[in-house]
Amino acid sequence: MENSPLLTTNYNPETKTIDVAYYLLKDNPNTFQIINVQENSKGNVIWANGATDYNIIINTEFLPKKWGEIVSPVNGIPGYYIFRIPYWLYKQDSNFQIKRIKDGPKKFSTPKNDDVIKLFGNKQYQEALEGIGTNMDQVFRTYDSFFGPKPEPKTSILPHDDKSEFTLYQPRKVYWGD
Numbered sequence: 001m002e003n004s005p006l007l008t009t010n011y012n013p014e015t016k017t018i019d020v021a022y023y024l025l026k027d028n029p030n031t032f033q034i035i036n037v038q039e040n041s042k043g044n045v046i047w048a049n050g051a052t053d054y055n056i057i058i059n060t061e062f063l064p065k066k067w068g069e070i071v072s073p074v075n076g077i078p079g080y081y082i083f084r085i086p087y088w089l090y091k092q093d094s095n096f097q098i099k100r101i102k103d104g105p106k107k108f109s110t111p112k113n114d115d116v117i118k119l120f121g122n123k124q125y126q127e128a129l130e131g132i133g134t135n136m137d138q139v140f141r142t143y144d145s146f147f148g149p150k151p152e153p154k155t156s157i158l159p160h161d162d163k164s165e166f167t168l169y170q171p172r173k174v175y176w177g178d
Contacts, residue, residue, distance in 0.1 A: 005074050005082060006132055007102050009090075018090045019071060020098055023079045023128035025060065032063045032070070032083070035128045038099040042109065051105040056134070058119055059095040077131045079124070100132055107135065110142055117146050 010019040022034040038057040045053035067086055074080035090096050111117055119125040120143035130136055 016087050017084050018087050021080050024081050039101045051107040056108040061095050079127050080131050
């Protein structure tokens with residue numbers, strides 16, 4: 001995944017455009033609805049397996065067709081396409097910027113926003129996350145822990161026999177000098 005088009009951007013100085021990879025959610029008549037998953041490394045947590053700890057940000061944006069065009073699909077990764085957009089838009093709007101962890105294992109921290117976790121249950125968002133190498137087991141566990149079915153509380157009823165004897169234990173008196 002090191003040289004993947006999902007991790008790189010190509011700037012064209014002649015046309016002042018940049019080629020970036022986004023997940024295409026919908027192709028509307030005047031806009032593209034895209035998903036841009038950003039990974040921001042925290043850098044302050046070390047995992048035993050050497051995984052990088054990061055925050056996950058899922059941006060769903062509308063890209064006007066007058067400012068962007070599809071160049072080609074990303075080979076081997078369903079749903080992802082290379083888009084050519086103006087460089088000024090890429091620099092001006094941080095939601096369009098590519099921020100992804102390039103090498104080694106990675107483990108995301110649970111998002112604090114429930115709206116982001118709700119997206120983990122959507123098939124298209126799952127496909128977008130899987131495309132950039134997100135640990136899908138962790139995605140499913142996170143979603144299930146917040147929105148999965150909750151088990152019924154178990155009540156244990158002890159059999160009670162009126163004839164059984166109970167031994168009451170009295171607390172031991174403590175004296176100074178014990």
